[in-house]
Amino acid sequence: MKFGGTSMAGTERIRRVARIVQRQQAAGHEVAVVVSAMSGETDRLVNFCREADPLYDPAEYDVVVAAGEQVTSGLLAMHLQAIGAKARSWLGWQLPVRTDDAHAKARIEGIDSDALLASxxxxxxxxxxxxxGVTAGGRITTLGRGGSDTSAVAVAAAIGADRCDIYTDVDGVYTTDPRIVAKARKLKYVTYEEMLELASVGSKVLQTRSVSLAMKEKVRVQVLSSFIDDDAPAADTxxxxxxxxDEELEGIDMERQLITGIAADKNEAKITLTRIADRPGAVAQIFGPLAAANINVDMIIQNIAKDKGETDVTFTVPGADLARTQALLESQKEAIGYYRMISDGKVAKISVVGVGMKSHAGVAATMFRSLADRGINIQAISTSEIKVSVLIDADETELAVRVLHSAYELDASDEAA
Amino acid sequence: MKFGGTSMAGTERIRRVARIVQRQQAAGHEVAVVVSAMSGETDRLVNFCREADPLYDPAEYDVVVAAGEQVTSGLLAMHLQAIGAKARSWLGWQLPVRTDDAHAKARIEGIDSDALLASxxxxxxxxxxxxxGVTAGGRITTLGRGGSDTSAVAVAAAIGADRCDIYTDVDGVYTTDPRIVAKARKLKYVTYEEMLELASVGSKVLQTRSVSLAMKEKVRVQVLSSFIDDDAPAADTxxxxxxxxDEELEGIDMERQLITGIAADKNEAKITLTRIADRPGAVAQIFGPLAAANINVDMIIQNIAKDKGETDVTFTVPGADLARTQALLESQKEAIGYYRMISDGKVAKISVVGVGMKSHAGVAATMFRSLADRGINIQAISTSEIKVSVLIDADETELAVRVLHSAYELDASDEAA
Incomplete structure (x- = not known):
């Protein structure tokens, strides 16, 4: 079981978490719980680090910020004891959770589970x-923001858990954002691949890394709400x-829908470089420097070469990196040899995701037609095996999501809602 | 060097501490720094523990409250790096600081100093x-409130430090509380024994335990202020x-004053049990149960036996334990066999302390006469080799301290002040 910062924010909430955990034990499960720091605490500690030294030593940063989860782990153990459960905390260096030396963004190499399983x-x-976690040299590491989801999946894998329940402030994964589409349906199942695509396009229910790890380690992950009635009887439903x-889902749900969900991401910015020489290496000239600057380029569209042996290249970057990208490309103007740079921070990426589309043609066609019918202009397109994404004007985000949610027949029927 | 919670309270103060530390290194010293949690932080964490479980598990309590010092140690290392010093944090389990298993009040058994000295x-x-610290079994321990002074002395002993500088919010040890006597003088030197007596009677500059450890390990401890001008040139004055x-002081200061300081402690309460049978074991009947209840009895005065083979016994306990003591003695009334219990929470213990009194008679006589001259009634007396204490009405505390400060010629001359 994993509980996030909102669930751990203060005495009353931790008490509630303790009751939810105890119910699982009462239902016959052996339980390990992974906890986040109280919400706001990590930000507070990170701020102290930034104030101490803008170029702070990541090894010392880890010493400071790891304290937040240390506190909540001790407190939850106490709360469990207070209601009669046996419990104890296991810090990263105590298990140990072994990681590499990449402080502030460490990767888990393994978790020694013997003591844990015995306990x-x-x-x-x-x-x-x-x-x-802890390095081979015995120094504290942290996994990067949101790393607690990854910790939970790694612990679940290490102990061979039947299930990794991740309690969040939403009660599951929906066909789309319920704040946009009132008739969005909660999904009973979603595959790792779909979850990865949904996460990468803005449905930040789980950290992407934790889903990748779950897929690799074959850990069944459940997303559910920690704000359920904690007095309800424990049940394995x-x-x-x-x-x-994908295989497990095949066995459970033969009649799957074509499309699992629709995601929107407004945190993208579009850049077009015009009249680039249509010669080998020209594109590398653009994206090499961006990669070196750690700017994550997402969609890339190269228009058909024009008569004069010139082409336009359009791509997207995270909105937060737009200014940095512009400055970098400006400085590389000669080397790349483009005519103009056109930027647009007001774009949104809309994606339809579903494993089902692997075996069905026409998904993309339905998308383009539905959007066109409502006058929504598509600025760029990219596809993967289980996803079709389009870039549109950010102002049309909600309209596009609603149109597509209906077009793929995802709206909940009145009875089911 | 050791810095307390007030010195570590927030970014600006830690930055100041970093500059003070760096100056010592610039003056040619190898430096280890022991830090407290930010002031208020330990209270905040202790409160979370109490809210979690009034009968909290001390092992989990240690996990929670140790986080406060973990944070400041990482932050100070960063602040030092920010001003160009090489620095790193060493957590209790990393050195390790080995302790016994008495969670929340652990005793240090040893500190492995090899890695520290190499660094x-x-x-x-x-x-x-x-x-x-950390137990042999690898669980986090804490030393009890104020334990950071003890940590500092233990580290100093482990690395064979020339000196253990304890930075506090006062700039040294005074002949008495300067808030009571404006002409109180800062002492250049004080012996371990004097410091212990001063600490035990209310001059809480240092934790008593840290002074005992310093005496045992022969660590020279300096008390000084962290609010000095941190831009002043480093000096070994x-x-x-x-x-x-005592021996070192003999060599430095032959012409020592008879009396080193005067301390007052208002946190005492007086209890008198009247007409107790004057027979063997009667006193044990009183103090056995109090010891079992962990109530610290300080002064004990048994009056001269009266005609009828009965006696009155007067003693003091910490004011905070008065109610508990009364309830306990009330329940033991039959077993002890006293006539009445008379309590007084409004008493103060005034002590004159000085190694010099070992070789001089008349110290006590001067005390009694000076107080009598001002009409201050002495309710009880106790003495040790280097201390004379009297119990008086709490309302007369400040008057008594001023009278004695003058009587023993401790007032600073105008030039020296």
Whole structure:
């Protein structure tokens, strides 16, 4: 079980978490719990680091910020004891959660589970601070922001858990953002691949990295709400969304929908460089420097070469990196040899995602036609095996999502809603 | 060097501490720094523990509260790096600071100094969170409130430091509380024994335990202010008060004053049990149960037995324990066999302390006469080799301290002041 910062924010909420955890134990499960820091705490600690030294030493940063989860792990163990459960905390260096040396963005190399399994078999609930680990040299590391989801999946894999339940402030994964489409449906199942595509286009229910790890380690992950009624009887029914492999889902749900969900991401910016010489290496001239500057380029569209041996190149970058990208390309104008740079920060990427589309043609066609019918102009297109994305004017985001949600028949029927 | 919570409270203050530390390194010293949590932080964490479980598990309490010093140790290392010094943090479990298993009040068994000495020899400033250690079983411990002073002395002993500088919010040890006597003088030197007596009677500049450890390990401790001008040139003069052994002081200061200081403690309460049978074991009947209840009895006076084979017993306990003591003695009334219990929470203990009194008679006589001359009634007396204490009405505390400060000629001359 994993609980995020909102669920751990203060005594009353941690008490509630303790009851939810105890219910699972009462239902016959051996339980390990991974916790985040109280919401706001990591930001507070990160601020202290930035004030101390703008170029702070990531090894010391890890010492400071890991303290947030250390506190909540000890507190949850106490809360569990207070209601009669056996519990103890296991810090990253105590298990240990072994990571590489990449401080502030460490990768988990392994988790020693012997002590943990023995403790759990003896009826103790193991409480583990997320986000933290330890290097071979014995220094504290952290996994990067949102790393607690990854910690939870890694612990689940290490102990061979039946399930990794991730409690969040939403009660599952929806066909689309319910704030945009009132008739959005909660999905019972979603595959790892779909979840990855949904996460990468803005449905930030889980950290992408945790989903990749779950897929690799074959950990069944459930997303569910921590704000459920904690006095309800424990049950092994699935109140949230279960993230499983494509194979497992085949066995469960033969009549799957073509499209699983629709995601929107407004945090993109579009840049077009015009009249670039249509010669080998020209595109590398653009994207090499961007990669070196750690700017993540997403969609790339190269228009058909014009008569004069020139071409336009359009691509998207995270909105937060737009200014930096512009400055960088401006400085490279001669080397790249473009005529004009045209930027647009007011774009949105709309994606339809579904494993089902692998075997069905016409998904993209339905998308383009539905949008065109409502006068929504498509500025760029990209596709993967289980996703079609288009770039549109940001002002049309909500309209586009609603149009597509209906077009793919995802709207909940009145009875089901 | 050790810095308390007030010195570590926020970015600006930690930055100031970093400059003070760097100056010592620039003056040619190898430096280890022990830090407290930001002031208020430990209280905040302790409150979370109490809210979690009034009977909290001390092992989990240690996990939670040790986080406060972990944060400041990482931050100070960053601040030092920001001004160009080499620095790194060493957590209690990393050195390790080995302690017993008495969670929340652990005792240090030893500190492995090899890695620390190697790091310091390489020019790195070692930053060590105070208050924390680790058991042989690898669980976090804390030393009890105020334990960072003890951590600092223990680290100084482990690395064979020339000096342990404890930075506080006062600039040294005074002949008495300067808020009571404007002409109180800052002492250049004080012996361990004097410091222990002064600490035990209310001059809480240092934690008593840290002074005992310094005496045992022969660590020279200096008390000085962290609010000095941090841009002043580094110098090896002594701006604070140096706590040394009796022998060292003999060599430095032959013409020592008879009396080193005068301390007042209002946190005492007096209890008298009247008409107790004057027989063997009667007193044990009183103090056995109090000891079992962990109530610290200080002064004990048994009056001369009266005609009828009965006696009155008067003693003092910490004011905070008065109600508990009364309830306990009430329940033991039959077993002890006293007639009445008379309590007084409005008493103060005034003590004159000085190693010099060992070789001079008349110290006590001067005290009694001076107080009598001003009409101050003495309710009880206790003495040790280097201390005479009297119990008086709490309302007369300040008057008594001023009278005695003058009587023993401790007032600073106008030039010296």
């Amino acid at each position: 759990m078999a003896a009826g103790e609930i193991a409480v583990i601070p997320g986000f933290q 699935i109140p949230g969304t279960m993230i499983v492999s | 310091m020899a390489a020019g790195e400033i070692a930053v060590i969170p105070g208050f924390q 002594i701006p604070g008060t140096m706590i040394v052994s």
